[in-house]
Amino acid sequence: MKLDRRGVLKALTAIPVVGALIAVLSPLFRFLKPNDKPWGIFTITPDLPQGGAQVVGKVSQLAKPWDSFYFTYVQKFVQYTPEGQEASNVPGVAIRLPKKVKFVNSEGFVGFEGETDIVLFSRICPHLGCIYNYVSDWHEVSAGYGGFRPPGFEEHALMACPCHFSIYDPEYPDNPGNVISGPAPRGARYFRFEVHGDDIVVTGAEVGAIAKCAPGAVAGAAAPPRET
Amino acid sequence: MEAVLANLREWYQDRKQRLDLWDETQTARQDNPMYILGGLVWLSWMIVIVSGIVLMLWYIPTTTGAYRSIEHITYDIPFGWAVRGLHKYGGDMLITCITLRIYRMYFAGEYKKPGELTWMILFSALVLAMISGVTGYTLEWNQRAFWAAKVILTVPTYYDDIPLIGNLGLGHAIAYIFLGGPALGQGTLTRFYSIHFGISIVLAIVAETWFYRTRRRRLNVSAFVIVLVLAFLAFVSFINLPDLGQWANNNRTPLPVLSDWYFLALYQVVKYMPPLWAGVAPALLIGYGMLVPFLDRTKETLPTRRPFFFVVGLLALIYWIGFSALIMLNIAVISRDPPYIWGITVIVLFAALLWELAYRRRQAQRAAAAAAAPAGASRPAPRPAAS
Structure with missing residues (x-):
């Protein structure tokens, strides 16, 4: 890939496209794993079980x-x-x-x-x-x-x-x-x-x-x- | 970069043209029953889809209702046993046919050009069929299903232990997504139901689109074979309908506990390996399967002319049968067996490598001799310029 003016402009336009893709996919993951906060899919939320004495x-x-x-x-x-x-x-x-x-x-x-x-x-x-x-x-x-x-x-x-x-x-x-x-x-x-x-x-x-x-x-x- | 992409596109277009998934017209060998496997894959798949949709009329996907509803289907509904038997044995037949075809393609070298894409699709199909299998038998909500699902979905949590990458929580995320929470329960059953149905229905749409666009035949076998298959499946369902087993009990794991037959060998391997490796090994195996057309780069298709890859396939077959036998005999001394297994594997693979090298050296010598011989004798007739 050449890094001329056209290449740079293409790369710049790609950023919002990729961003939009991630924005679309993140809620999709949360659809499957609803206990996560937004963007929290890769952080461990152990959903600790509760029992008491x-x-x-x-x-x-x-x-x-x-x-x-x-x-x-x-x-x-x-x-x-x-x-x-x-x-x-x-x-x-x-x-x-x-x-x-x-x-x-x-x-x-x-x-x-x-x-x-x-x-x-x-x-x-x-x-x-x-x-x-x-x-x-x-x-x-x-x-x-x-x-x-x-x-x-x-x-x-x-x-x-x-x-x-x-x-x-x-x-x-x-x-x-x-x-x-x-x-x-x-x-x-x-x-x-x-x-x-x-x-x-x-x-x-x-x-x-x-x-x-x-x-x-x-x-x-x-x-x-x-x-x- | 663009040249690479163009090459890839050309490769893909060419292999797509010569896909040979179901009708087996590219390799048509009417004298050999191993060459109706493509048609049988499609036939058993359709049997499974149709019988599955009929079963959905009665099945209740809840932890409290699933087991009872299958009992009801089997023993109360007229011909319910036949539908359930066709679904179960149709699924078994599907996996058997894909497996046999994979071994046929491997040992006959059919994964080589132009069969690479066919092979890769078929190998993915085996993986998807096995996922359909495990999500399907969990729907019975019996002991075997429950513990198989639990074991399989605990494996991903070990992906968080992979060194160097660190704990990203990805493994747990995978497990939680499929379990529908941290524990096996109603969430899991619903999700498995969706996956089980989804895989077949999405693939069926893709396959139909392909048939529509290429005008290839779906079922290139005679009516006699179709009737024979249907009669055989119905007969097996009639004389030996699979037992439902016991209702899932999360307080008791039965001893011994077995999985479905196509997972038995893997189950035994899991005993011998540390859990992270047991999770990575199947992935490596799938990776090897997908890449083997590009690793085995000679044009030879005869097994003895590509010794290394022949032995690897043979070893895989022997291990698959051997491990399945060991688990059924309930033998696994974990402190004793693994060194033997590793030893045998390394020795056999090393011997295969030596065989390959010796074979190639002999080929090279023969080629050199053939090239050297005419020099002393009369010159060969000049070849036509363009051949």
Whole structure:
């Protein structure tokens, strides 16, 4: 392309045309993703799910080491539908570990202040979002999840995902719930919880339940506590 | 610049003239059933469109109504099972025919000049058919559909982890746009319904315009074949109507959980790779497919005369079958398998490269020998000036 007078004039005329194109396309994107502010399509608007405080179970349900129970923590997600929102369950598992640990993961999310032998994991796999299972006998993990055999010190209850066979160790040293096999890029996500008497109260969940978000963010923390 | 554009335009005009999408008149080989695939693609596509429009009369695109409405279609509506079976197996046939035709074109070297544009359109058609497939089976709102959709739409979020580019939020934007929010729900179902219908209807209009302007035949196969296909699809639907499975449950992922058959191999690959790579690898594969006519630049069409690209195609075929078999047998030791797979891939590709080089060297020697031989002997007769 030559840069003579005609070329320069052509380039100048192109600017408003391109500008108009972008102006037309931007609202089109917002038609598909209405929660964005104008021009905000490429900035992250996580649409953080809201949950509040919910009692999910009793400490007495976890009497012995490796006792566990499943629970669901209900959060509201934004949905681009006439209702605008949709309540969604975040399935979780509560586990009694044989010894007390610091319930803080390598992403820096603090699940419990101080040491605890009760840990609460979000069962939404950090890999691609399937729901993983708590498998109390590791032999079942070897049989059903592709043939993984844990090393000796991990021959205890594990958590394993049916979709792509990511396997998590709830008792992993210094990072409970870390991934020990499979394609997941990080360990299992945590719930933030408190213990009030016999009640286990979840006050928030690590963000990334459905589509993963920035590490360390807390969902539901800002929402007013909800009576359950 | 202008010369390049003119060349491109000329290339495009020429290849457009010689498009051979449906009637296969450019390569007409009546003795070989692999050469009615073009017509079968169109036939199965039309079966899918017509049966799909009939299904729309009864289908309810809501998370609460979808599953029930398909049950209703299958078991209550007279001949509902036949319509649903034709739609399902017609779609399977469409993807089978496109895949077979892609392999045929690959191994027979038909993607070479002047078939480049035909090949590229066909390859895009496979991608679009697979998108139609995944958006279509999500409409059943059963467990398999739910988890397949969730897995597929979580993959784009990893695009925000691509190094050097930084987190632009684009990956999340893609996921949110298709999910209709951050979670899989009613928004997703509605959007998938729109995409599923939209792809076929827009392409059908484009195809009809092309038929109208070129007067090419839509269905260059005999009535016998058409009746045979219809009877076969109806028979398969009658004896083996696909099971609806269980209603989608976002609290429980079944074990094992499988996708539709054409995604099985990819599903297994996702187990072996870090998630970002699992998102990038299919894109690279599509990129390779689209560009292969320009990478394989020799004029040879016989597989043994272009060894490298032959082996790449063969490897792709073997992996596709092998990975599908592994996932059905539920074998995937992620800490053990990937080095073997990488090892085999690298060794085979390296061997293919050696084969290619050896073949080319032999060709060069032969050419040199042919050129050298007449010099000592009698001179060849002079050629006509203009040939």
